[in-house]
Amino acid sequence: MKILVCISHVPDTTSKINFTADNKAFDTNGVQFVINPYDEFGLTRALWFKEKEGGSITVLNVGSAATEPTLRKALAIGADDAVRIDAEPTDAYFVACQIADHAKAENYDLIIMGRESIDYNGSQVPGMVAELLGWPFVNACVGMETEGGTAQCVREIDGGKETVEASLPMVIAGQKGLVEEKDLRIPNMRGIMTARSKPLNVRPALEAAHRTEATSYEKPEAKAAVRMVDAENMEELVRLLHEEAKVI
Ligand SMILES: Cc1cc2nc3c(=O)[nH]c(=O)nc-3n(C[C@H](O)[C@H](O)[C@H](O)COP(=O)(O)OP(=O)(O)OC[C@H]3O[C@@H](n4cnc5c(N)ncnc54)[C@H](O)[C@@H]3O)c2cc1C
Numbered sequence: 001m002k003i004l005v006c007i008s009h010v011p012d013t014t015s016k017i018n019f020t021a022d023n024k025a026f027d028t029n030g031v032q033f034v035i036n037p038y039d040e041f042g043l044t045r046a047l048w049f050k051e052k053e054g055g056s057i058t059v060l061n062v063g064s065a066a067t068e069p070t071l072r073k074a075l076a077i078g079a080d081d082a083v084r085i086d087a088e089p090t091d092a093y094f095v096a097c098q099i100a101d102h103a104k105a106e107n108y109d110l111i112i113m114g115r116e117s118i119d120y121n122g123s124q125v126p127g128m129v130a131e132l133l134g135w136p137f138v139n140a141c142v143g144m145e146t147e148g149g150t151a152q153c154v155r156e157i158d159g160g161k162e163t164v165e166a167s168l169p170m171v172i173a174g175q176k177g178l179v180e181e182k183d184l185r186i187p188n189m190r191g192i193m194t195a196r197s198k199p200l201n202v203r204p205a206l207e208a209a210h211r212t213e214a215t216s217y218e219k220p221e222a223k224a225a226v227r228m229v230d231a232e233n234m235e236e237l238v239r240l241l242h243e244e245a246k247v248i
Contacts (some may be wrong), residue, residue, distance in 0.1 A: 001055040001146070001168075003046045004108045006099055006125070007074055008036035008117040009067040023216045026119070035070055038114025038175050040077075044185060045144065045178040046112055047078045053146075056080045058106075062089045062098045068200060075195035076187030082198070087205035090213075092120075096128030097208035103133060109168045110151075115140055115175040126173035136166035142177025 011017070012032040020027050035043070046057045059074040060083045061067045071082040085098045103111060113126040130137030138144075142161070143154035149168045154161050156177065187195070229237045241248045 001049050001053055001109045002107060003049060003055060003057045004099075004103060004106070004111045005039065005043045005046050005057060005059050005074070005079065006111065006113045006129075007039045007043070007059050007061045007070060008114060008119070009033050009061055009063055009070040010036045010117060010119040013037070013118065017219065019217045019219075023218065024214070026217070033067070033070055035073060036114050036117050036119075038116060038118070038173075040184055041176055041178045042112035042114060042172075042174040043074055043077060043079065044183055045174065046110075047185070048179070049110075049146070050078075055109075058083060058108075060085070060099065060102060062087055062095045062205070064088060065202075071200055072195050073187060075198045075200070076191040077185050078191065080198065082200040084200065084202050085205050086202050091210035092122045092124035093128060093211040094208050096125045096132060098205055099125070099129050100132035101206045101208075102203065103129070110146075111135075111169075111171045113171065113173045115173045123173075126171055130171040133169075133171070136170040137172070138164055138166060138170070139173045141172040141174045144172060144174075144178065 010033065012034050015031045018027040019025065043057070043059065049055065050057055057079045058081050059071055059079040061071055062085045064086070068084060071084060075082055083102060085102065087094070087098065089095045111129060113129070116123040117125070126139065127137055138153040138155055140156045141153050142156050145152050146168065151166050151168055151170060152163060153166065153172060154163050156175070227240065229240065238248070
């Protein structure tokens, strides 16, 4: 199976989030970037497909040169080659157009993406890619098996699971369940060394429209300080809940 795994380059989940002085952009100073966690589940599932059936795994990012260490990490984990489409990913539709344009020329059987990118949390790109290609799409995918040209996918739905069948080529947006956290692979020294010589092709971006523009960002209000009330002082607790918190 020829698989494309789309990798979003996102701030480490422990990063302190700040914006630039005009609040118009995310301040990347001092931020460590990692493979989007949902994409790591997808990459591991792709490795399982390859180990069972053969084939190849290409990882792709739409981004600037700053994302290359993230792509090299995906190569160290086991992808065969990488593609970076050279552009600032400033809009989900723009990113989807780049991915779909690349995929049209490459005859992939399967495109694995994440359910959402944990930075801008749009959950938009996978559905747009499927639509642009005219391929079936399964969102929130927690399990997938293939037989011949057919895929059985399990997706999480409210209060349960749904199994759907679709024909390849197709797009899935995956999450934990495709594989479990314990299955994720940490690059070993051999992987890191071989990743250095695996191809990382940089392609120019397609001219495509941006449909949205973020005009400002704001952080949630800081949480108020905790007030400690003596366990014996029920009257004071009731007064605070009534007069200050106004919840009773
Ligand atoms: C400098 C900068 C400026 C930005 N300005 C804006 C803005 O003005 N308006 C706005 O809406 N957004 C802005 N963004 C965010 C950018 O649009 C999103 O990162 C991108 O469009 C992904 O959209 P999403 O959150 O919907 O991704 P999702 O749909 O949540 O991502 C789901 C999956 O799609 C794939 N994917 C997503 N992004 C990429 C990628 N770049 N390369 C490869 N695969 C990917 C991954 O598999 C990911 O798991 C900006 C980003 C940067 C770096």
